[in-house]
Amino acid sequence: MYAIVEINGQQFKAEAGKKMFVHHIQDAENGATVEFDKVLLVDKDGTITVGAPTVEGAKVVCQIVSNLVKGDKVIVFHKKRRKGYRKRNGHRQQFTEVTITEVVA
Numbered sequence: 001m002y003a004i005v006e007i008n009g010q011q012f013k014a015e016a017g018k019k020m021f022v023h024h025i026q027d028a029e030n031g032a033t034v035e036f037d038k039v040l041l042v043d044k045d046g047t048i049t050v051g052a053p054t055v056e057g058a059k060v061v062c063q064i065v066s067n068l069v070k071g072d073k074v075i076v077f078h079k080k081r082r083k084g085y086r087k088r089n090g091h092r093q094q095f096t097e098v099t100i101t102e103v104v105a
Contacts, residue, residue, distance in 0.1 A: 003103045004041040005060045011040065014060045014100050021069060024094040028064050034098065036060045042105040049105070058105045062098040069095045 039058035
């Protein structure tokens with residue numbers, strides 16, 4: 001059984017026992033339980049239920065493993081040729097690591 005759930009503007013495939021890195025969740029503590037109710041699709045043993053826009057009564061229950069995890073550094077480099085313009089900038093995205101405990105549908 002799995003579900004497609006929207007978390008902080010991104011869609012994820014959620015299965016019980018799976019670990020995911022989602023965009024940083026504000027005011028979340030390690031070990032806390034979080035429920036996401038924007039479930040867009042549920043597959044229950046081959047029976048697919050598509051929401052319009054969400055599935056009624058479906059939710060994904062997660063436990064927060066680590067509140068703040070930094071992703072890999074991404075280098076942003078701008079250059080205009082023959083002008084002497086070069087600009088280098090780096091960015092590390094902040095994530096929250098969650099473990100899905102159950103999918104309720």
